[in-house]
Amino acid sequence: MGDDSEEFDQRYQFGRTLVDELGAAGAGPETFELLGMEWDLVPGAYAPKPGTGTEWYTSTIPYPRQGRFLEIGCGAGVTAVWAAQHGCASVLATDITAPAVESTILNTRRHGVEDRVQVRQSDLFAELDSSDRFDLVFWNCSVIEAPADFEFTQDFEWAIFDRGYSALGRYLAQAHDWLLPGGRALVTFNSLGDAERIAQLAAEAGTTLTRLASADRRLAGRDVTYNIFEIVRDPARGR
Template structure:
């Protein structure tokens, strides 16, 4: 049986691991003045503009878990390089809109939509959440792979890349659920990525409930990251398995009205 002291140590270790993974995630995104690059994900090549969140295994899980169907109207909040928008359009969605607060991300989404032949079905808007949508824009699926880490409210955000990882006080998540309602079809669904390692799924479901949405787990999987890749810090080494791999979980929550 784990004592109170032991439980506190485990909790602190989990927090330390989450902080280490978050810092490693930050290091994977290029600086705004860096070079354009390409990467392969889900069997396709993607252009990645400087300062845009780099497509990664979490992006693959997020995109592959979405219930994309012919005729679906899909909105992605935080479109980054446009992977999800492009896959949705290729998968039969009749209207796909990606919004992102960073102009480089919306430019990047348009570039990858053109690269993969779906420019006519993908619209990218530079927008703070839903601000640039028309009042009558309604979608069957609204999805978001948001800044995962629920940082303390006092956490300073000094760079754009930090804003992609940290959400102090979960203020962005709170705003999302306050503002999403008018844009969700009556029988529509919201899909959001979270993580026990990096985030706070229970708090996320609480925020959704306060806004009138019920949530459930839609899909969950852990991704293995070799400890040396993340620097083999004490928290990372302590979390690694016998093969030196750290398992970082990702969960997609589904929300609906009521």
């Protein structure tokens, strides 16, 4: 489906509503509560709401016990901190925006896991060491496709929009390159995004998506189904 279709426009307009409703922030650092804990937020990073995706994903992901966890797009750092507190030996958390990286650093200190969580600003895997490998790679992705000529003007927009789903396509194609033997690559996708497009991108990446879990919630007045998918590389592509 092209970016001139009515469905594309409806999804994009709802994304704009999410940016306005969820991205509004004051001038200084703030805090929010999730999973019974308090979290720091540098304005411009995504502050997940109780009852929505991040809370469910974070408490549902099959973390590797004593393993290495890579979180792409860590936002405020909730999942990365939780992973360190729930059995992962080491966590690398990356995000493309500075406020997300700064928030995550604050939260690793607030929750006393800075010895086990490294934080790095990176476009997907670009700033990783080439020898880095993980037991689990995960991205709660930016779910709404923006037009190919979309220009990001606010940090927060990165939490909602993916221009032409180009980041998602790269993630699906590259996540397996960073796995240890037996490692797993996961991605979230919810019903606000374009399910046909992610299936198409997965096929283009030589992968298939297997749903591990799903949950129904409400976000900004809408019913939303959140999903966690395992990215399975097609046998012809190796592991």
